[in-house]
């Protein structure tokens with residue numbers, strides 16, 4: 001009996017959890033990349049030859065070079081991420097190759113981390129740690145290190161999709177006053193009622209938010225949108241949290257706004273560039289809390305993303321719409 005399987009699937013990163021790969025094994029021969037970045041690139045270029053599908057599990061760029069190396073039989077690609085800025089989307093579209101991504105899988109993990117950053121920035125975790133490290137813990141004044149209340153606050157969302165709504169759901173437990181959001185399309189009335197949410201223009205979002213959470217993708221319209229002009233319209237007590245993409249914020253302008261206390265604080269899981277160099281001026285500030293782009297990084301999120309990516313490519317290989325198409 002022949003054991004030949006009809007498809008070959010390249011797993012292009014060592015970080016893809018085996019549970020996700022298992023789903024593919026009945027129908028597909030697995031081509032696994034074993035080297036870590038950047039040494040994985042030559043290995044991908046070699047192993048992808050003749051592949052019918054790819055699980056693109058890392059942050060390096062899938063572009064024409066990779067697609068050319070694969071050959072014309074390539075029928076399906078899925079990332080294991082929400083953002084698809086690691087894929088040359090126009091190139092894939094041009095070649096008619098369906099692309100899947102896995103945004104819904106990381107919603108909960110990113111929302112949890114967003115709340116963590118919001119509290120850490122509002123309650124001055126970074127500064128407090130530095131005070132301890134430098135023996136400047138002031139035990140004589142109870143009005144020391146006062147932070148911003150979440151209770152009764154107006155929470156603004158730039159981008160109010162799955163992640164934004166999951167953050168709002170969590171913040172309801174903190175007795176916030178209301179949600180403002182800026183998106184292209186209005187969310188349903190049910191969702192607005194659930195979160196006491198109102199769609200507003202960008203200017204209103206800036207002016208009225210006590211906490212402003214960026215949870216939108218990077219596009220040509222969002223690139224550098226949060227700049228000095230925007231920060232100058234925000235409250236001096238405002239806390240900015242960015243879990244979208246680093247380049248949505250003009251980081252030099254953010255540095256100035258934080259340094260001059262034009263805004264109160266920022267919590268960032270995404271920066272520009274990534275990795276942020278350890279000598280970046282942003283890190284000298286007390287009123288910024290940073291995490292190294294780990295919003296999605298829980299074991300369950302990665303397994304769920306691998307499962308969905310595999311199901312996406314199986315659908316693509318069968319000529320069916322992907323479960324979670326990126327376009």
Ligand SMILES: O=C(O)[C@H](O)CO
Pocket residue numbers: 080081082083084106296
């Ligand atoms: O978009 C995503 O999936 C995360 O930010 C990791 O890149």
